[in-house]
Amino acid sequence: MSTTQEKIQEIEEELRRTKVNKATESHVGRLKAKLAKLKRQQQEQILAKSGKGGSGYDIKKSGDSSVALIGLPSVGKSTLMGRLTNKESKTGKYAFTTLEAIPGIMEYEGTQVQIIDLPGIISGASKGKGRGKQVLGVARSADLILVVLDVFEAETHMRLILEELYHFGIRLDQEKPDIEIEKTRSGGIAIASIKQLTKIDEKTIKAIMHEYKIINANVTIRTDIDADQLIDVLEGNRVYIPSVVVANKVDLATPEMIEELKQKMRIDLFISAETNYNMLELKKVLFEKLNLIRIYLKPYGQQPDYEEPLIMKAGCTVKDVCNKLHRNLVKEFKFARVWGKSAKHEGQRVMLNHVLQDEDVLTIIKSRN
Numbered sequence: 533m534s535t536t537q538e539k540i541q542e543i544e545e546e547l548r549r550t551k552v553n554k555a556t557e558s559h560v561g562r563l564k565a566k567l568a569k570l571k572r573q574q575q576e577q578i579l580a581k582s583g584k585g586g587s588g589y590d591i592k593k594s595g596d597s598s599v600a601l602i603g604l605p606s607v608g609k610s611t612l613m614g615r616l617t618n619k620e621s622k623t624g625k626y627a628f629t630t631l632e633a634i635p636g637i638m639e640y641e642g643t644q645v646q647i648i649d650l651p652g653i654i655s656g657a658s659k660g661k662g663r664g665k666q667v668l669g670v671a672r673s674a675d676l677i678l679v680v681l682d683v684f685e686a687e688t689h690m691r692l693i694l695e696e697l698y699h700f701g702i703r704l705d706q707e708k709p710d711i712e713i714e715k716t717r718s719g720g721i722a723i724a725s726i727k728q729l730t731k732i733d734e735k736t737i738k739a740i741m742h743e744y745k746i747i748n749a750n751v752t753i754r755t756d757i758d759a760d761q762l763i764d765v766l767e768g769n770r771v772y773i774p775s776v777v778v779a780n781k782v783d784l785a786t787p788e789m790i791e792e793l794k795q796k797m798r799i800d801l802f803i804s805a806e807t808n809y810n811m812l813e814l815k816k817v818l819f820e821k822l823n824l825i826r827i828y829l830k831p832y833g834q835q836p837d838y839e840e841p842l843i844m845k846a847g848c849t850v851k852d853v854c855n856k857l858h859r860n861l862v863k864e865f866k867f868a869r870v871w872g873k874s875a876k877h878e879g880q881r882v883m884l885n886h887v888l889q890d891e892d893v894l895t896i897i898k899s900r901n
């Protein structure tokens with residue numbers, strides 16, 4: 533019997549050897565599915581061994597949204613955290629200074645954003661090295677990941693971070709594939725794709741699904757997916773999180789260096805936590821990327837509350853608002869009235885599934901019983 537690790541290596545070797553073309557596509561798809569299953573097994577074994585999370589990582593969510601700081605040790609995460617929030621996090625000149633996850637609050641335009649300072653991640657973090665499991669665990673539940681790079685090592689750091697996040701099931705800046713799988717009793721696999729599929733064919737889809745023991749199903753695909761994305765959906769447990777990438781310590785870099793880096797990779801902002809350079813701009817970029825909207829609640833027969841808007845995620849519905857306000861509100865809901873961008877006319881009568889937009893005014897009417 534070979535070990536999980538040996539099986540993984542065998543398949544990775546075969547994948548490297550195999551040229552991808554029409555003739556091999558479905559075989560490659562099946563190999564990738566096998567690989568994903570083995571890696572999940574391996575991950576489960578490692579995480580079972582590495583034990584419980586320990587203190588400091590059960591972050592209580594506060595604020596309207598949360599941002600996790602991810603970067604290698606000593607790139608300036610804690611210094612940056614102190615700049616963005618009203619809370620100072622301990623810093624030091626040696627690695628692993630941050631011993632736990634420290635939350636703070638960043639205020640911006642009436643919105644409270646929770647910023648979470650984390651220990652630096654190192655190579656192998658997704659396999660549990662250097663408290664990697666806890667750090668990545670916090671990152672998984674964040675609304676946004678702020679990737680902090682050292683401007684002098686931006687490329688290598690980015691590669692390492694992307695790899696560790698990927699192995700931990702975090703899909704950065706990827707749209708969640710829209711796929712519905714409805715298992716049936718017979719008839720094989722019937723595929724309906726709304727968009728034209730340019731990266732995967734029917735035979736490969738079926739081969740991968742067979743690998744997950746799905747023989748009969750109606751599959752509806754609304755994203756131009758590739759094999760890896762289909763495997764992600766079948767594996768489940770993946771999270772799709774947007775990111776902002778910053779290069780820190782630019783006070784030490786030359787303009788030429790910065791220009792060269794800009795050409796090579798995506799950096800959303802060059803900053804210096806030490807000198808405060810671009811801090812306001814960073815707050816703005818984070819806020820925009822979080823994609824939040826303001827809803828003004830108007831109690832029945834009264835004026836809207838423009839002072840303290842309810843902060844919601846873009847794309848939210850009246851139901852989401854009800855759930856945020858009170859856990860029984862959905863049950864007591866009769867209808868709502870909306871004024872603003874999402875309303876067809878002022879005071880439009882809407883139900884729970886109505887999608888709201890920034891600066892809408894909303895009145896919720898409860899049924900009396």
Ligand SMILES: Nc1nc2c(ncn2[C@@H]2O[C@H](COP(=O)(O)OP(=O)(O)O)[C@@H](O)[C@H]2O)c(=O)[nH]1
Pocket residue numbers: 603604605606607608609610611612622623624625627628629630652780781782783784803804805806807
């Ligand atoms: N020159 C310079 N040094 C910085 C900057 N940001 C942080 N540092 C320094 O880098 C070291 C590590 O910072 P720290 O915030 O503890 O990094 P962390 O391990 O990522 O949390 C400290 O000595 C900081 O003073 C910066 O923008 N410019």
Ligand SMILES: [Mg+2]
Pocket residue numbers: 606609610611622623629630650651652
């Ligand atoms: Mg730190």
